Amino acid sequence: MSLFVTxxxxxxSGKSTQARYLKEYLQNAGYPAILTREPGGTPISDAVRRLVLDGQWTSMEPTTxxxxxxxxxxxxxxxxxxxxLNLGGIVVCDRYADSTYAYQGYGLGRNxxxxxxxxxxxxxxxxPDLTIYLDLPVDEGLSRKQRQRDETRELNQLALPLPHLPPPQPSQSEHWNRLxxxxxxxxxxxxxxxLEMIAADPDRWQVLDARVDREVLTTQIIAAIQPALATIKPL
Ligand SMILES: Nc1ncnc2c1ncn2[C@@H]1O[C@H](COP(=O)(O)OP(=O)(O)O)[C@@H](O)[C@H]1O
Ligand SMILES: [Mg+2]
Known part of the structure; x- marks a missing residue:
């Protein structure tokens, strides 16, 4: 058996942070586990990621x-x-198809x-076999992101004090993109x-309040995944 967790x-809300912690926990516990993310995770998909998230494309069609x-x-x-998955491993993915329904469907009004x-x-x-939903009020999440972007920008400026290089543009930041x-x-x-998708299919989702400390959240996620782990053979 394999396990696909998104x-x-x-x-x-802490998806990238917790996905990383979960992968480390699984690997330390001896499970065959990899971490990947969307959009991205392969050289071709990373190239598409740069295109789709680049802030300079202000007129990208929702269909595109x-x-x-x-x-x-x-x-x-x-x-x-x-x-x-075919090898019987665990794949942890930072976002997957539900993001399409949430962002292009509910967010942009696509059918x-x-x-x-x-x-x-x-x-x-x-x-996915299991989807961990980290819930956070929108304003809290966006201010966490903006803080992260500003801290990264300061770090980049410290690391690259070359006057002929332009400062990093918001559109190019890993932590603040077009969406x-x-x-x-x-x-x-x-x-x-x-929240609507979760109500319609509660068995697949584990909903957690993301306002708590990182470590608390990690413990809750590890507890939530235990039943599914029973089917996976450690290495
Ligand atoms: N439980 C938490 N409490 C406070 N800040 C957090 C928590 N988890 C993550 N963060 C911080 O919030 C920002 C966004 O986290 P990240 O994992 O990138 O979120 P996401 O991938 O869901 O957008 C980062 O600066 C991260 O360090
Ligand atoms: Mg992220």
């Missing part, structure tokens, strides 16, 4: 955005996720039925969309 939630995410996902599933069809085409129908910059109402629609 992290979802609004910006700044949707198909780019689907393209990055198709490559990640084919090149990384499916092969590792959810069509999004499900595109996603099925891109993934061959692969669905983060959308209005608060959009992020509210995204969060409400997640």
């Amino acid at each position: 992290f979802e939630g609004p910006e700044g 955005e949707t198909l780019l995410f689907a393209a990055a996902r198709a490559q990640l599933v084919g090149e990384v996720i499916m092969p590792y 959810l039925t069509e999004l499900r069809e595109i996603t099925r085409f891109a993934t061959g129908g692969l669905q 983060d910059a959308r209005e608060v109402a959009y992020h509210e629609r995204v969060r409400n969309g997640y």
Whole structure:
């Protein structure tokens, strides 16, 4: 048996932090586990990531955005996720298809039925066994992200005091991208969309309050994954 675990939630809720901690916990406990992220996780998908998140594309059509995410996902599933699951491993993924439904569906108003069809085409129908949803009020998440972006920018400026280099642009920041910059109402629609999906399919989701300390959250996530781990053979 294999296990496919995804992290979802609004910006700044701690998905990347907790996905990393979970992968480390699993590997230290002797399980075959890898961590990947969306969009990205393969060289081709990372190239698509740079394109789709770049703040200079202020007029990208929602359909274009949707198909780019689907393209990055198709490559990640084919090149990384499916092969590792077929070996009986655990794949931890920082965002997956639910992000499409939340962001392009509930956030941008794309038709959810069509999004499900595109996603099925891109993934061959692969669905997570377990999805950890880290919930955080939108304003708290966005201010965490902005803090993270500003700290990174200061670090970059310390590391690169070369006068002929332009300062890092907000559009190019790993921690503040084209989608983060959308209005608060959009992020509210995204969060409400997640809550609606969870209500419709409660068995797959584990909902956790992300306002607590990192360590507390990690302990809760590890507890939530234990039943699913019973089916995985340690290395
Ligand atoms: N439990 C937490 N409490 C406070 N700050 C946190 C917590 N978890 C993560 N952070 C900080 O919030 C910012 C966003 O975290 P990150 O894991 O990148 O979120 P996401 O991937 O969901 O956008 C980072 O600066 C991170 O250090
Ligand atoms: Mg992240």
